[in-house]
Every structure is written in C-alpha cells, then in structure tokens.
Amino acid sequence: MLGSKKEKEGLIKTEGLGKKERLSIIDKDCSFEGNVNVGGKLIIAGSLKGTITGRSVVTVEGSRVEAKAKVQTMIVGGQFQGDVIVNESMRIVSTGVFTGSMACRNFTLDAGGKLDGRVKPLEAKETPEPEPVKPA
DSSP, X not given: OTTOHHHHHTEEEOTTTOSEEEEEEXXXXXXXXXXXXXXXXXXXXXXXXXXXXEEEEEEOTTOEEEEEEEEEEEEESSEEEEEEEEEEEEEEOTTOEEEEEEEEEEEEEOTTOEEEEEEEEOOTXXXXXXXXXXXX
16 A cells, blocks of 8 residues: 555565565666665665665666675675675675675675675674775
C-alpha cells in the first residue's frame, strides 16, 4: 500500500534475514554529489561523487561512483573509483570495476571483475585511512 507506515519509515523486510533494514537508492537516472551517511543499505544504480559513510553499499552494473568511503560491507557491480575502508567484506562481482585503494578484512574478486589499485588487509582492530592512488 502506497504511503504505508513501513514505506514512510523507509523500512523493508530483508529476504532471508528476517530483520528490518533501512534502504536508500540512487536510481539509474539520478546523479548525486556530496556526502552520504547511511545507516542501512545504499544501492547505487546512478552516479555519485563525494564521500560515503555507513553500513552497506552496493553498486550495480551501469553505476558510476567516484568517492572516498568508510563502510562495513561493499559490493561493486558498476564502476567505482576512490579510496575505501571496508571493515568487514568487500566484493567485486563480474560486472564490477574498482580503481583506487582499499583496506578491508575480507576480499572477494569474482571472475570477470576488475581491480586496478592497492589492497591492504585490515587487522582485527585496525581502521586506517587508505592511501590515495596516484594516476599512472
């Protein structure tokens, strides 16, 4: 039902997890420039330039992101350029292209995914600032 209390609160029931999660979307025809602080999951299908702070970020095929980010989890399915700290898991899927530097605890690169930059493992309590990558 449009305008329901659930929609007004921005809550969805996450399939398979059985819990409510906040969801924000930058749709494919949207472009955003600035600072984004998200408590739930941010799905980027359009373009974003700036900084991202929050829990979970997913970029989909066709998206373009140029940002500095500090998040818990990240999945890259579009083009992402920047410096990121991912405190839990970072994954580049088959359609994803990541350029820059990342510091993360767990990293997965799916077949077909592309990585051009630096990867630094995070230790248990470490949260460093990523080193910027200089253009070649």
